[in-house]
């Protein structure tokens with residue numbers, strides 16, 4: 001992992017590059033911010049740059065230490081995570097870390113520990129970590145990754161250097177995807193809109209050929225409901241409801257879809273569309289559906305999201321939503 005692989009987050013990375021450039025590396029950092037913003041990726045990239053033989057502001061990606069880091073087998077980069085089947089990071093793990101750290105790095109310049117997610121440190125583990133932070137052995141670097149500093153003891157937080165990660169505006173993510181990752185413009189637009197500000201998530205999707213599978217699934221169902229009416233609506237409700245965990249995200253995709261239809265009807269400007277790669281379908285739907293019917297669909301989707309928050313059964317919420325669609329049907333749809 002290199003800084004070049006982390007999307008956006010120039011502020012956080014600038015701070016770490018400067019530590020690498022000046023050699024003034026702190027013994028502990030707290031990478032904090034919403035998940036999906038690149039905290040882990042940046043921690044990994046920093047750990048790798050600290051081991052890289054080029055001693056530059058970013059890892060080279062080619063030298064032996066870099067290769068070991070990429071394969072996650074570098075002996076001086078250790079990941080401290082909750083063990084398989086356990087919820088928290090226990091005191092035994094931190095004790096072991098303290099014993100090892102006393103000997104210094106095996107082969108690199110620093111011994112780096114990435115503790116993620118740090119909010120999973122159990123209380124006694126945090127206290128053990130505090131002792132390590134108070135009297136750090138030489139050439140140790142501890143990278144804590146947490147959504148918020150509030151999850152950690154204030155005494156732990158005060159001994160770290162804070163590195164903040166932020167949600168990034170969609171337009172910036174879109175540009176970074178195109179420039180930094182050479183993603184085609186239409187795809188960059190959709191990924192940037194769907195990731196909701198989480199740049200690292202967009203970066204992960206950019207490398208994943210199936211990243212738009214959810215979007216395509218939702219939009220395909222909506223297309224069938226518009227075409228075929230009630231029976232397709234019931235089928236769609238049944239199928240989508242099975243994805244209970246992510247149903248909120250799937251409904252956000254549906255919102256973006258009908259929002260595009262409205263945009264097409266009012267502005268007709270493709271620069272404003274999210275689902276640029278499916279513009280033909282948007283155009284067809286915009287021509288057939290009255291704007292009032294589109295607005296009713298958006299309201300129905302919002303209502304379904306609210307229902308889910310109130311723990312209404314997913315299938316019922318979706319059926320009620322699609323029923324609203326039927327009250328304002330696509331004019332040219334065949335009768336059911």
Ligand SMILES: [Zn+2]
Nearest residue numbers: 052060063066
């Ligand atoms: Zn290297």
